[in-house]
Amino acid sequence: xxxxxxxxxxxxxxxxxxxxxxxxxxxxxxxxxxxxxxxxxxxxxxxxxxxxxxxxxxxxxxxxxxxxxxxxxxxxxxxxxxxxxxxxxxxxxxxxxxxxxxxxxxxxxxxxxxxxxxxxxxxxxxxxxxxxxxxxxxxxxxxxxxxxxxxxxxxxxxxxxxxxxxxxxxxxxxxxxxxxxxxxxxxxxxxxxxxxxxxxxxxxxxxxxxxxxxxxxxxxxxxxxxxxxxxxxxxxxxxxxxxxxxxxxxxxxxxxxxxxxxxxxxxxxxxxxxxxxxxxxxxxxxxxxxxxxxxxxxxxxxx
Numbered sequence: 584x585x586x587x588x589x590x591x592x593x594x595x596x597x598x599x600x601x602x603x604x605x606x607x608x609x610x611x612x613x614x615x616x617x618x619x620x621x622x623x624x625x626x627x628x629x630x631x632x633x634x635x636x637x638x639x640x641x642x643x644x645x646x647x648x649x650x651x652x653x654x655x656x657x658x659x660x661x662x663x664x665x666x667x668x669x670x671x672x673x674x675x676x677x678x679x680x681x682x683x684x685x686x687x688x689x690x691x692x693x694x695x696x697x698x699x700x701x702x703x704x705x706x707x708x709x710x711x712x713x714x715x716x717x718x719x720x721x722x723x724x725x726x727x728x729x730x731x732x733x734x735x736x737x738x739x740x741x742x743x744x745x746x747x748x749x750x751x752x753x754x755x756x757x758x759x760x761x762x763x764x765x766x767x768x769x770x771x772x773x774x775x776x777x778x779x780x781x782x783x784x785x786x787x788x789x790x791x792x793x794x795x796x797x798x799x800x801x802x803x804x805x806x807x808x809x810x811x812x813x814x815x816x817x818x819x820x821x822x823x824x825x826x827x828x829x830x831x832x833x834x835x836x837x838x839x840x841x842x843x844x845x846x847x848x849x850x851x852x853x854x855x856x857x858x859x860x861x862x863x864x865x866x867x868x869x870x871x872x873x874x875x876x877x878x879x880x881x882x883x884x885x886x
Contacts, residue, residue, distance in 0.1 A: 584830070584858055594785040602792035606665050606696075616669040624677050631713050633706065640692040640706045642714075643669045645676045651684030651791075654725045654754065654884070657711055658689045661732030661759075661864070663793025664703050665695050678868045682877045683884060685727070688714060692737070695797040700809060703797075706885075707737045708744055725754040727884060728821070730835040731864045732833070733793070735761025736837045739840065746819050755882055756821045759864055760833050761838040763812045765804040767791045773835035778831040785861035787832050812840055817847040824883040825853045826876050831861040854879045 602609070630639040637732035658679065660672040669691040680687040692706035715726050735758035745752050745815035767776055767790040780787035798804045807814035825841040827834045834855065841853035858864070859872035866873040 591696040596786050597784050600789070602663070602665065602789050603796060606796070610666050610668075613666060614668075617673065624673065625680075626673075630728045631710050632748075634709050638693075640710055641669060642710060643673070643676070643689045643691070645673075645680040645689065646871050647680040647686065649681075649684060649686050650686065652884070654685055654727050655714075656683070656685050656687045656727045656729050657714060657738075657753070658687050659692070659707055659728070659734035659737045660689065661730065661734040661862075662694075663790070664700070664733045664737075664797040665793050667734075668694075675865050677879070678873070679729075679880075682868060683881055685884075699796070700798040700803065704737055704740060704808065708741050711741050711745065711753075712750055715745070715753065717751070723751065726751075727755050727757065728753040729757040729762070729880075731759035732861065733762055733797075735759050735837075736763065736809075736811065738761065742820055743807070743811065743814060743817070753821045754822070755884060757824045757826070757883065758768070758837065758840070759826045759876065760831050760861055761825065761837050761840065762790070762794075762833060763810060764836040765794065765801075765810040767794065767832065771836075771840065775835040776832045779830050779834065779867070783830045783832070783860045785832060790832060794860055797884035812836060812842075812843060817844050817849065820844055820847070820849045822850045823852070824880065825851065826879060827853070827855045828859040828861055828863060828872070829855060829857045830859065833861060852883060 627644040629642045631642055658676055660667045669689050676687045676689045690707055690710045692703040717723050728738045738756055739758055742756055767787045776787055794804055798809055805813055823844055825837055827837045838853050840849045845851045856872050856875050865873040
């Protein structure tokens with residue numbers, strides 16, 4: 584790993600950053616560094632109403648430079664259910680749309696701690712149900728659901744909910760370094776928590792803080808609705824690609840979820856991006872981790 588980049592990761596891993604106290608200014612910093620005008624891109628802002636019609640769920644639609652495939656992508660951003668939004672993921676969604684030649688729908692779900700579990704999950708599920716369900720005069724589309732980190736967590740859970748409620752399912756899902764388990768302390772059963780949890784930007788302290796802000800009650804965090812690895816039934820899921828990062832504390836639980844899906848009879852591929860860390864989905868397309876991930880996703884979706 585590049586020594587300068589490794590030094591910057593150590594700075595980002597500073598224990599002085601307390602997510603439970605600092606999340607508001609981190610949101611402001613993220614917005615500052617992602618304030619590219621959307622007019623530069625081929626986008627359309629729309630909205631979906633919540634199930635009880637008491638709030639709107641913003642959706643930004645990204646059109647690729649050249650559309651080469653009909654399957655739309657429902658994208659769910661990461662950020663620990665606490666930070667991140669449509670704006671901070673605009674460049675990533677533009678890259679995904681252009682590289683994959685597909686229209687991308689990005690959901691701006693409500694964030695914790697102002698809106699703790701299950702608010703964000705309910706928003707994403709509502710968006711998925713509305714978008715995936717064809718109108719009476721429309722043909723069914725082969726949707727793809729995709730998310731990174733906490734967004735990968737929400738994507739995985741939404742797929743199981745759509746199955747349980749006998750709704751239209753996505754044809755494929757792409758989970759990028761997803762959160763799949765509830766314990767991110769030294770007591771975790773996963774080795775990567777201990778080996779990668781301190782010096783690579785995304786620390787176990789941050790992950791645990793995100794979990795506590797999203798779902799303060801420990802028993803709730805152990806639920807399959809937050810920890811999909813705890814599910815007793817992972818059958819009948821979409822064909823799945825799981826992408827993990829070598830130096831990510833979430834690496835092993837993401838790969839364990841892939842194994843659990845496979846053992847439940849699903850078609851799954853797990854790909855580990857070497858020499859990479861959590862969060863690379865927001866890197867420029869020409870960087871090695873992002874380029875490798877995009878190629879894997881493209882191959883998976885076109886197969």
